[in-house]
Amino acid sequence: MNYEKEEFFAPGHGMCAGCAAPIIVKWVLKLAGPNTIVVNATGCLEVATTAYPRTSWRVPWLHVAFENAAAAASGVEAAARAKGEKLNIIAFGGDGGTADIGFQALSGMVERGHNVLYVLYDNEAYMNTGIQRSGATPWGAWTTTSKVGSANPIGKLQPKKPVARIIAAHNAKYVATANPAIFNDFKKKVQKALSYEGARFLHVISSCTTGWRHDPSKTVEIMRLASDTGIFPLWEVVDGDLENMRITYKPKKFKPVEEYLKPQGRFRHLLKNPEYVKKLQEQVDAWWAKYGHHYNP
């Protein structure tokens, strides 16, 4: 069945103007259809879409705290199997709920091979509590707990946790990074992820206008730059075969990282020092030098 004309994520929710997460959720649900149960980790998405007694979810929806969306999804899947029901079980979690506090539960779910699609909407910090650094915050980003000052002109000092690679290394059935601004690639990956049986993981970049400090009208543009500068590469891995990782998107010509940094307040301080911009460009270039040969559209 094709449900692309139907909405399973209703408007009227309280997500910010310019937030990318509703775009992701809306399309994942359109492609999954109504025979779906959603498990949602605590976070912006949960809080802003379910103010009792209203809800934006037109599919059954369960929230069991912050750190356990993957464990809860495992429980839903086991119960559905016990009842002999076949349906899509989709978990949504932000980067805090996925890469940090929920990481153990996620690792367990993937290792056990539950038939669940886990979607990480990665806005690269704890946005629900007000922009605190997470393991998925990139190097050089300002957050309220990686502040920029005279003793630390950089912001976050560590690189982003490569969460999708780590999950792929569990031999997950299907792992992909995706970007709703590179829409065809995103859509194909969601469809592909839905078509497999087993533990599947989509790492989707999701801009946060308040946390990234950008004009809400620039969401899609900035997310597009994340992949066009090479900062957020788009790839997929089947059955944990990282050797045969397939990079699915590459711009005709990479844009300099500076273009991605410029419109975002969280990186403003980096632009004051060409050394920092250079360092970030080198990190990106190094990734592509190492993995670029996996490009295979």
Place this chain on the structure above:
Amino acid sequence: MRMILTGNESAAWGARLSRPKVIAAYPITPQTSIIETIAAFIANGEMDARYIRVESEHSAMAACIAAQNTGVRTYTATSAHGLALMHEVLMWASGARLPIVMSVVNRAMAPPWSVWTDQLDTMAERDSGWIQVYTQNNQEVLDSIIMSYKIAEKHNILMPTMVIEDAFILSHTSEGVDVPDQKDVDDFLGEYNPAFKLDPDEPAGFGSLIMPEGPYMEFRYKMALAMEEARKEIKKVVEEYNEKFNRNYSPFIEEYRTEDADAVMVVLGTIGSTAKDVVDRMREKGKKVGVARVRYFRPFPMDEMRALAKKTDMIGVVDRSYSFGPGADLYAETKSVLYGHANIPVKNYVMGLGGRDITPQILEKVFNDMLTIAKEGVVDREVEWVGLQGDERWS
């Protein structure tokens, strides 16, 4: 069928006969042999359930919550640190009104590291919104699991339940146990009929955000009402079970030779059986003592405790844990419900922490202290730690 079973095997049999469809299991001493026994039942095709070998107790409870919310009966088991790790989601299970049944094998909380029996782990969860039933022997472990599903699943209750057994004294000790026939248990329990569930045909959300003007307080009040209502259902179900399976459980408090007792010892768990033996010996010497073993700590047996106080001149409460409050929990709650209802001395005896043996000699000494207080009408001190070693400053 008569079998020789440990407390943990009895728990596994109680679960097996209740036919949960999802079991989430994580090992911890001294609970582990429950989930091992269940793993064997499933591997041998004797039990038809999905068995999730989760990566933590926190995830065990989260998986049970989610599975039960999807419309199936669930079971898990834990102890001490595992229970403490679950704390957040224990409150979730009760708040979400999911009638999960869980075995808890009472074990001390570290440090120092101790795997032996102590009731602090479950006492620390007294406010988590779970029904708590403490058991005295392996038969009661098995029977209480079956009864707990029946009580918890009633649509006017919908509260999760901990079935609690003492570490090693029950968990690893074999006794003769009457294992009911599957068919009789099926007749008794019936098919699980969830009050609500995640269902694509009727989408609904669970675990939403609520604002202060929303019915958060009313949700909590309904839980309080359900816990009150559980008193009635516990009584009904225990009587029904006694009748059907030829047992003799008192619903809330098992009283032993309390009718004319000068002093009554209030206890939980296996201390009850030792205390009853001591009572018999002391009665032979003409000392009028009795025992009241509390089965349900949640809901707390208020009326029964008040009725008990009318029969005796003194109550000594034994706690196998300490709460750093006004005495330990069983004492504090006993005294609280007696306030304004009975004007008799009540004293707290804290003993057996970290699995230290509670011998008949210790209990006899305590009974004699209680009789002195009953006679003189004066409590020398509210809380006495019994059996401290090695330093006279402690005595």
